[in-house]
Amino acid sequence: MPTFHASTSGALTAPCHDGTLVDFRTLVLRYCVATHALTRGRSIARPDLQDAVADIIEGLPMNDTNNPNVQGYTLIRSPEALRERYPLSQQAVDRIQSYRDTVKRILGGDDHRLLVVVGPCSLHDTEAALDYAKRLAALSAAVSDTLFIVMRAYFEKPRTTVGWKGLINDPHMDGSFAVEEGLEKARSLLVELSELGLPLATEALDPIATQYIQDCISWTAIGARTTESQTHREMASGLPSPIGFKNGTDGGFTVAINALQAISHAHSYLNIAPNGQVAIVRSNGNCGHIVLRGGNGKPNYDAESVAAAEQALAKASMPADLMVDCSHANSSKDPANQPVVLEDVVKQIEQGNRSIMGVMIESNINWGAQPLTCDLSALEYGVSITDGCIDWSTTEKCLYDMADRLKGILPARQRHA
Numbered sequence: 001m002p003t004f005h006a007s008t009s010g011a012l013t014a015p016c017h018d019g020t021l022v023d024f025r026t027l028v029l030r031y032c033v034a035t036h037a038l039t040r041g042r043s044i045a046r047p048d049l050q051d052a053v054a055d056i057i058e059g060l061p062m063n064d065t066n067n068p069n070v071q072g073y074t075l076i077r078s079p080e081a082l083r084e085r086y087p088l089s090q091q092a093v094d095r096i097q098s099y100r101d102t103v104k105r106i107l108g109g110d111d112h113r114l115l116v117v118v119g120p121c122s123l124h125d126t127e128a129a130l131d132y133a134k135r136l137a138a139l140s141a142a143v144s145d146t147l148f149i150v151m152r153a154y155f156e157k158p159r160t161t162v163g164w165k166g167l168i169n170d171p172h173m174d175g176s177f178a179v180e181e182g183l184e185k186a187r188s189l190l191v192e193l194s195e196l197g198l199p200l201a202t203e204a205l206d207p208i209a210t211q212y213i214q215d216c217i218s219w220t221a222i223g224a225r226t227t228e229s230q231t232h233r234e235m236a237s238g239l240p241s242p243i244g245f246k247n248g249t250d251g252g253f254t255v256a257i258n259a260l261q262a263i264s265h266a267h268s269y270l271n272i273a274p275n276g277q278v279a280i281v282r283s284n285g286n287c288g289h290i291v292l293r294g295g296n297g298k299p300n301y302d303a304e305s306v307a308a309a310e311q312a313l314a315k316a317s318m319p320a321d322l323m324v325d326c327s328h329a330n331s332s333k334d335p336a337n338q339p340v341v342l343e344d345v346v347k348q349i350e351q352g353n354r355s356i357m358g359v360m361i362e363s364n365i366n367w368g369a370q371p372l373t374c375d376l377s378a379l380e381y382g383v384s385i386t387d388g389c390i391d392w393s394t395t396e397k398c399l400y401d402m403a404d405r406l407k408g409i410l411p412a413r414q415r416h417a
């Protein structure tokens with residue numbers, strides 16, 4: 001790794017990628033010229049930029065007290081630059097705005113439909129994701145009087161300990177962590193999915209990554225492992241779509257209810273501006289609801305748990321808006337249990353429940369999950385590489401059945417008295 005040396009004149013110099021000795025100011029200048037060209041949309045040879053960046057970053061001494069545990073930094077393009085490269089059409093922008101408004105109307109009880117967040121646990125194969133989305137778009141149109149369907153487009157996976165952290169973090173799924181490529185893959189796929197006319201949901205995990213993709217998203221989850229995190233609550237208060245806070249991994253509602261209260265306020269926090277510069281963000285505050293996903297080895301989708309969640313929300317003077325996650329601890333991570341949970345939820349609504357405004361289902365083209373192995377060509381098409389999912393035919397059956405049974409009930413339901 002090259003390091004900078006002070007010459008007798010005091011100038012910092014370092015050996016460049018091509019072996020020549022270059023001073024620090026020249027390297028910074030090369031980098032600025034390259035990024036300026038990029039942000040202005042001019043094409044520049046990618047290696048020029050990479051070399052300029054690598055020369056600067058690798059030249060910076062890392063053995064200071066601030067960074068003893070950091071191997072290095074790789075600068076990447078700004079959110080603005082990626083958005084310019086993969087823009088949404090005006091039609092998609094208008095649709096996304098109307099999808100977000102629909103989610104808010106469902107929360108307020110002004111749209112009687114049930115919000116259904118359904119799709120793969122994580123997306124790892126672009127072709128399979130588009131295949132799934134096309135099927136879901138057709139199904140969604142057929143049940144749109146009763147269900148408002150939003151596709152799970154999850155690119156970030158929070159891990160209990162370690163494991164593949166999703167397409168953004170490791171797009172080649174081989175531990176090479178090409179995060180910039182991951183952001184590019186995620187954004188280009190989100191744009192393609194958005195153009196199909198399907199509302200999209202994701203989990204917002206990395207506060208910086210959100211800046212690259214959130215314009216495509218109509219409903220956002222904050223996961224069970226981060227619902228209690230102040231950083232995630234601050235970020236959520238500034239995100240453009242309504243938020244579903246999962247209950248904590250212990251199965252309790254309190255941290256999710258506290259999170260809802262936190263995001264209803266404006267916050268000031270550190271993140272990056274669209275041009276990639278570190279900035280203080282001043283948010284307006286946001287709205288959302290809790291998601292019951294079970295925990296601590298126990299489910300919490302049953303009528304008794306739902307009533308307890310309603311009481312906890314009432315005690316906190318929060319509206320009774322609940323989504324039930326049919327997967328995760330509610331299914332003991334066995335996809336075969338998801339239809340069982342869904343059946344229970346539909347029965348609760350048939351029997352007069354007014355607080356359940358949505359469900360979440362982990363579904364894919366094919367059943368179950370497969371381990372991520374070194375030989376990627378051995379992966380089965382349309383099968384999750386994270387949590388197990390129900391397959392497409394089960395998904396169709398579940399959603400058509402639910403729409404059929406709730407068709408006459410939801411329009412008459414007074415969600416908020």
Ligand SMILES: O=C[C@H](O)[C@H](O)COP(=O)(O)O
Pocket residue numbers: 121157158159160161162163328386387
């Ligand atoms: O939804 C996915 C998983 O439940 C979540 O990422 C945690 O997975 P893990 O417990 O296998 O790490």
Ligand SMILES: C=C(OP(=O)(O)O)C(=O)O
Pocket residue numbers: 121154157158203221222223224225246293328
């Ligand atoms: C990780 C997820 O859920 P949870 O945070 O509930 O574990 C998920 O929905 O993908």
